[in-house]
Structure formats: C-alpha cells, structure tokens
Amino acid sequence: MDADNRRLILLDGKYNVSGQPPLWDRSSLLLRWSRGGGQSRWVVELIVNVELRLEYGQDTTRRSLRTFSWGGPSWEKRVRNSAKVRASNGFSVLVTGAAGFVGTHVSAALKRRGDGVLGFDNFNDYYDPSLKRARQALLERSGVFIVEGDINDQALLKKLFEVVAFTHVMHLAAQAGVRYAMQNPGSYVHSNIAGFVSLLEICKSANPQPAIVWASSSSVYGLNTKVPFSEKDRTDQPASLYAATKKAGEEIAHTYNHIYGLSLTGLRFFTVYGPWGRPDMAYFFFTKDILKGKSIPIFEAANHGTVARDFTYIDDIVKGCLGALDTAEKSTGSGGKKSGAAQLRVFNLGNTSPVPVSDLVSILERLLKVKAKRMVMKLPRNGDVQYTHANISYAQRELGYKPTTDLQTGLKKFVRWYLNYYKPGGKKSAV
Numbered sequence: 001m002d003a004d005n006r007r008l009i010l011l012d013g014k015y016n017v018s019g020q021p022p023l024w025d026r027s028s029l030l031l032r033w034s035r036g037g038g039q040s041r042w043v044v045e046l047i048v049n050v051e052l053r054l055e056y057g058q059d060t061t062r063r064s065l066r067t068f069s070w071g072g073p074s075w076e077k078r079v080r081n082s083a084k085v086r087a088s089n090g091f092s093v094l095v096t097g098a099a100g101f102v103g104t105h106v107s108a109a110l111k112r113r114g115d116g117v118l119g120f121d122n123f124n125d126y127y128d129p130s131l132k133r134a135r136q137a138l139l140e141r142s143g144v145f146i147v148e149g150d151i152n153d154q155a156l157l158k159k160l161f162e163v164v165a166f167t168h169v170m171h172l173a174a175q176a177g178v179r180y181a182m183q184n185p186g187s188y189v190h191s192n193i194a195g196f197v198s199l200l201e202i203c204k205s206a207n208p209q210p211a212i213v214w215a216s217s218s219s220v221y222g223l224n225t226k227v228p229f230s231e232k233d234r235t236d237q238p239a240s241l242y243a244a245t246k247k248a249g250e251e252i253a254h255t256y257n258h259i260y261g262l263s264l265t266g267l268r269f270f271t272v273y274g275p276w277g278r279p280d281m282a283y284f285f286f287t288k289d290i291l292k293g294k295s296i297p298i299f300e301a302a303n304h305g306t307v308a309r310d311f312t313y314i315d316d317i318v319k320g321c322l323g324a325l326d327t328a329e330k331s332t333g334s335g336g337k338k339s340g341a342a343q344l345r346v347f348n349l350g351n352t353s354p355v356p357v358s359d360l361v362s363i364l365e366r367l368l369k370v371k372a373k374r375m376v377m378k379l380p381r382n383g384d385v386q387y388t389h390a391n392i393s394y395a396q397r398e399l400g401y402k403p404t405t406d407l408q409t410g411l412k413k414f415v416r417w418y419l420n421y422y423k424p425g426g427k428k429s430a431v
C-alpha cells in the first residue's frame with residue numbers, strides 16, 4: 001500500500017491491523033490560519049500518526065501473545081528460588097523460550113548440574129500449547145519456574161533483573177520454522193528482531209551485565225552451495241524470512257557487543273530433533289502421519305536432486321549450549337556503559353553428516369514398523385534450502401563440542417518418546 005492510499009483509507013476510517021483499533025484514533029485534525037499569495041484562509045490538516053510498529057512489531061494475532069500477570073511477594077520468591085545457584089561456581093541463568101524444545105532440555109541440564117535457572121516463555125500457539133505445558137510441568141518437577149511473559153515486555157524483564165542478578169542469559173525464545181514465515185511474517189519480526197532487541201536493551205542496562213548465548217540458525221547460510229558450511233562463509237543470501245531475521249540477529253548482536261560491551265555468543269543450530277521436539281518439524285509430523293496412514297510429502301530438488309539435512313540430536317545440542325555458557329566471558333559494561341572490548345562469537349552446532357530426507361523416512365518406517373505413503377514433490381520455493389552440512393571444527397576447538405548421536409539412534413529415542421507420550425494416559429515421561 002503506498003502512502004497516498006494509506007492516507008485515503010485512513011480518512012475513510014477503515015484501516016486497521018489484526019483486529020486492532022483503527023490507526024487514526026491516534027491522529028488529529030488541526031485547523032490552521034494560512035496566509036500566502038495575497039490570500040488568507042483556514043486550512044484543515046490531518047496529522048496522521050502511523051506507527052509501522054503496529055503492523056510488524058506487534059503480533060496480536062496469536063491467542064497467547066496477551067498480557068500476563070506477574071509480580072507480588074510470592075511470585076518474586078518463586079523467581080528467586082528457581083534462579084538460586086546450588087553448585088559452587090554455578091551460574092544463575094535466565095532461559096528464554098524455556099517451554100520450547102531446546103529450552104526445556106537446556107533448562108533441565110543446567111538445573112541438574114546445580115545452576116540456578118529461571119525460565120521465561122509466552123506459551124504462544126504456533127504449535128500445540130499443551131506440549132509446552134507438559135514440558136513446563138516437567139521442569140517444575142525439577143525446580144525450574146517458568147515466568148509467563150513476552151520478551152517484548154521490558155517492564156517484566158527489568159523486574160526480573162531487579163530480583164535476580166543473572167550471570168547468563170540463554171536466549172532461545174524465537175519464532176521458528178522456515179515455511180511459516182510466509183503465513184505470518186510479523187511474528188518473526190516480533191520475536192526474532194523486536195524481541196531480541198528488547199532483551200538486549202535490558203541486558204545492556206543490567207548491573208552486572210549478563211553474558212548472553214542465543215540461538216541463531218543454520219538457515220543463515222541460505223542459498224550457499226559450498227559445503228560444509230563454515231562460520232567464515234557468506235550469510236547474505238537467506239532463502240526465508242526466518243533466516244533473514246536470524247541473520248539480522250547476528251548483526252544486532254554485533255552492535256550491542258560493540259556499543260555496550262555485552263558478551264554475545266550465537267549458536268547456529270542445524271535441524272535439531274529428539275524427544276519433546278517441535279510438532280511443526282518434518283521428522284515429527286512424518287511420524288504422526290505415517291502412523292495415521294496419511295501420505296507424506298517428501299521434497300526433492302530439480303532433476304531428482306537429493307534434499308538433505310545435517311540432523312542434530314538434542315543431547316548433542318545441549319552439550320554445545322552448555323559449552324558455550326561455560327566458555328562465555330563476562331560482559332565488560334555496566335549500567336549501559338562499555339568499559340572494554342567484549343567477546344563476540346558465532347558457532348555452528350551440527351552433526352557433520354547430512355542425511356537425505358528419503359532416508360529419514362526409511363528409518364522412521366523401520367522404527368514404526370509401518371510403510372509410509374510417500375508423495376515425492378518438487379522442493380517448494382517457500383523457504384527451504386536443498387542441503388545443509390555443518391563444519392564444526394571451530395565449536396570443537398572452542399567449546400569441546402563433539403556430537404555423538406547418529407540419526408538412527410536419535411530417531412529411535414524420539415520414536416520411543418513419541419509412542420509413550422501420545423499413548424492414552426501418556427505425557428509424563430522424563431527429559
């Protein structure tokens with residue numbers, strides 16, 4: 001919509017965004033006495049206060065992106081208890097996206113080794129929120145409290161930093177999924193860009209500033225054809241808005257590191273899978289549909305080219321995340337002021353052995369003992385790339401990262417969890 005169109009529709013009073021009140025209620029009419037060209041007249045001016053933020057920065061289309069209630073002495077006590085460090089030299093970690101797939105596993109692992117962990121999640125309905133609630137229940141049993149809120153809520157984040165002096169932030173809250181970006185682009189900007197900036201704003205002003213480890217993505221390599229992907233490769237041709245927002249996150253990280261001395265480590269995850277995984281991912285919904293006898297779309301590239309992923313098992317990713325936290329140096333600033341250069345890193349966390357999607361389906365068939373109804377389709381141009389393959393030598397050297405789970409072994413664990421979780425009366429197994 002061009003500016004003039006927008007103005008006309010605004011004058012009509014019909015233009016609104018995602019069920020929000022019309023934008024013009026923030027606008028005003030001005031009556032001005034104008035002189036010029038030998039004439040004097042009254043001029044009516046419409047001051048249009050259009051905030052693009054309303055279109056892309058806010059995502060109110062989701063049921064769960066609502067206002068949350070928080071605060072009060074018993075709430076603060078729960079926050080403090082959850083974040084309390086039990087091991088000597090342990091960390092106090094704020095984990096955003098704690099009810100998510102990776103967030104749950106990382107929170108549980110940190111808690112197990114005696115770190116203080118406070119979870120944070122908005123429980124949005126991108127996929128079945130009951131799975132997030134089940135993960136929350138698991139974490140609660142191990143002593144991790146998840147604060148319900150959105151990372152764009154600066155008052156809430158600020159409050160958390162007043163209650164707890166977090167040493168680290170593990171930032172995993174994000175809008176994931178490469179294909180969904182075409183349906184709901186605003187949700188990617190809301191979480192992965194505006195939300196990240198909101199969090200960094202609070203971290204930069206915190207005293208002490210925490211060190212931040214956050215989830216980037218293998219998708220930043222976009223249309224690159226040189227494999228394996230190395231951190232030194234170009235990342236300027238993303239194939240999806242998801243990838244573009246993760247790439248933007250890496251640039252934003254650079255800025256906050258440069259200006260405020262925040263210690264920042266980005267982790268480029270490669271197609272993470274495993275128990276308690278994300279139902280929007282192919283291995284998960286393939287399992288569901290194979291069991292239901294539904295056909296599954298298997299993508300192939302032009303000329304029957306193989307589509308493959310460097311599928312990485314969740315336990316390996318968790319080790320990489322902990323390695324990143326353990327080697328993160330302190331931020332150098334305090335109260336919004338930098339006092340020296342701070343650490344800035346980006347690592348690939350992959351498995352270094354890409355597997356064709358058709359082989360993934362064969363493994364699932366064997367494990368489920370059901371023949372899949374395969375429907376081979378051309379790779380759609382909606383965000384997917386043909387191939388991913390991580391070079392992990394940098395993470396190996398710096399983080400001691402060494403993936404040990406092949407796809408067959410990892411999927412076996414996933415399928416065992418899946419069958420147990422979705423059986424009648426299931427949903428209680430441990431991480």
Ligand SMILES: O=C(O)[C@H]1O[C@H](OP(=O)(O)OP(=O)(O)OC[C@H]2O[C@@H](n3ccc(=O)[nH]c3=O)[C@H](O)[C@@H]2O)[C@H](O)[C@@H](O)[C@H]1O
Binds near residue numbers: 178
């Ligand atoms: O590494 C990442 O950073 C990203 O990993 C994940 O993206 P992808 O690698 O695309 O995973 P996923 O959708 O499971 O598709 C797997 C394979 O199945 C193929 N695929 C997919 C759907 C389908 O219907 N058919 C099909 O063949 C498809 O072509 C692909 O080859 C995360 O979702 C994303 O959030 C991000 O974290």
